[in-house]
Amino acid sequence: MNPNELQAAGSGRELLKVAMPKGRIYKVASNLFREAGVPIPSDFDDTRKLIIELPEAGMSFIMAKPVDVPTYVEYGVADIGIVGKDVLMEENKDVYELLDLGIAKCRMSVIGLPDWKPVIHPRVATKYPSVASQYFREQGQQVEVIKLNGSIELAPLIGLADRIVDMVETGQTLRENGLVEMETIFGITSRLIANRVSYRMKNEAIQSLCDKLQHAIAAKPGAGV
């Protein structure tokens, strides 16, 4: 195909707008896309551009802060997006959750000091206030939730909170700070999400990407069904 034909093929249909999370998940997600046959060039990985078009794949990528991905998709400025289950649970947006990509595996846990005992005024520090409130309400515990934006592990060490709710990947940070995982709230992987309208208006493009990704996930060693 010469360049002109390629361009014509790309512009003949609308590009599928994909919101990609910058940072931790991006590398594994873009690798999964490549395995699924979407030719994302490797120089995307280090670019500072915010919108990158890939007409030969019929897609354009929006590089977003992970917590904002569900918002872009809910408003329809991105048709689909990739986002961790942690963000989906916290943000509670009205989007389709189409596929478990099985990447960036970790878990949401309650963490505390090894000698934790019930306290009179329980306080829980977290980056995920709505996840934490909901969990403790379901457990029948009334706790004060304190929203922090980083270094959550500090909170029990310096006495700001008696427990924290945070994402745990390997548990390395916890061990180094003398903390223990007390309960697992839910498992986390990255998900493929879609806008309500795009899911219907761009049905074919989304379903075909979904199938390719599902195939690539199933082909991975140790993949579940």
Add this chain to the structure above:
Amino acid sequence: MSKPKVFEKPIGVKDYLPHAVSKLRQIENQVLACMDSWGYEQIMTPTMEYYDTVGVASSTSDQKLFKLLNNRGTTLVLRSDMTAPIARVVSSVLKDAQFPIRLSYHSNVFRAIEEEAGREAEFYQTGVELVGDASPDADAEVVALAIASLKAAGVSRFKIAIGHVGFLNGLFEEALPGEREAQEDLKAHLLGRDYVGYRERLRSLTLSEEMQGELEGITRLRGGQEICSQALALSLDETAQASIRHLCEMWDVLEAYGVCEHVLIDLTMIGDFKYYTGMTFEAYAADLGFPVASGGRYDNLLKQFGRPAPATGFALKTTRILELIGDSLSESISERVLIGYDADGRTAALDAARELRAKGAAVSVVTERMDAASKAAVRDAAAGGTGKQVHYKGVAFTKLLTFFGGERERE
């Protein structure tokens, strides 16, 4: 909350300025005219209703209703949709009217919501209710009218997805007989559009491999009439079969209306199970992230008002359509005239205004003399022919007349 600043208004409500209002009215008039032409008559109901009647019966969840107390301490709601008020009217004021009853409306509705943009606390809906007809033809009529209304509103690229709550009810009852909790969970996942959660919940159940495959496969049941035959093969349950046959017949009717190009069958398109009893549908427009219309069959609502009857209907989300096509609409009034006069010219000026208004022009009058800049603008306009606009104090006019000193001077 701190005391509001003077320019602030409650979250989720909007002002509509002249430009927006004229476009909203244009959409509204075109859509209502379309509904008129299908034999639907317009009604209006009060903004406030009793919580215990319309509030409880409406499909809006309790925490999304605006509630207030009247001077006797009775709880009232601001209407959250027009369907429940119309059910009340049909069962009371119109109780002697024979079915089928066809009613249309254009009205503002209220929802107390989370502080997110795109979800308004007050917005406009234009819709219809067709009461007293349970046939597939009635459902198809409502869908076909929704399509005609969207076209009348000026929406060109859109799709309508139709589903049926009976299909999933029947299918799940067949797969998991009597297991209420598992069935509710699965429906909740589908309603929450969480397909991953739906598949995970399925895997946690003890199902035959074949059944599991079938249930996982329903998220792919989207397309044309061929979906009906695929779905028929999936379940032998009587409810499921009857639902699919209903959709099949609807499709035939829609084909006769000649609108199938806009329609797709989507069996995961489900509305609220507690409210809808049959087919449900949503309309999606290209370039807008939210549905522009939704509707369905609600055969249990009228019974709550004491006149059991099948019913079906839909509502266009008119304010979202305005957002979508507002800029592409043309101005409705072509001639805007400014007349300037003083005490001596008053009678002649107002006579002229009356004449022009009778001819359909929009006429504004000013009692002061034109300032130099305006006069210059008028002269420029006159020199440049009739097509040019005249600007006076920031407002555009197509023509300017002055009646000063008892004589009509046309510049």
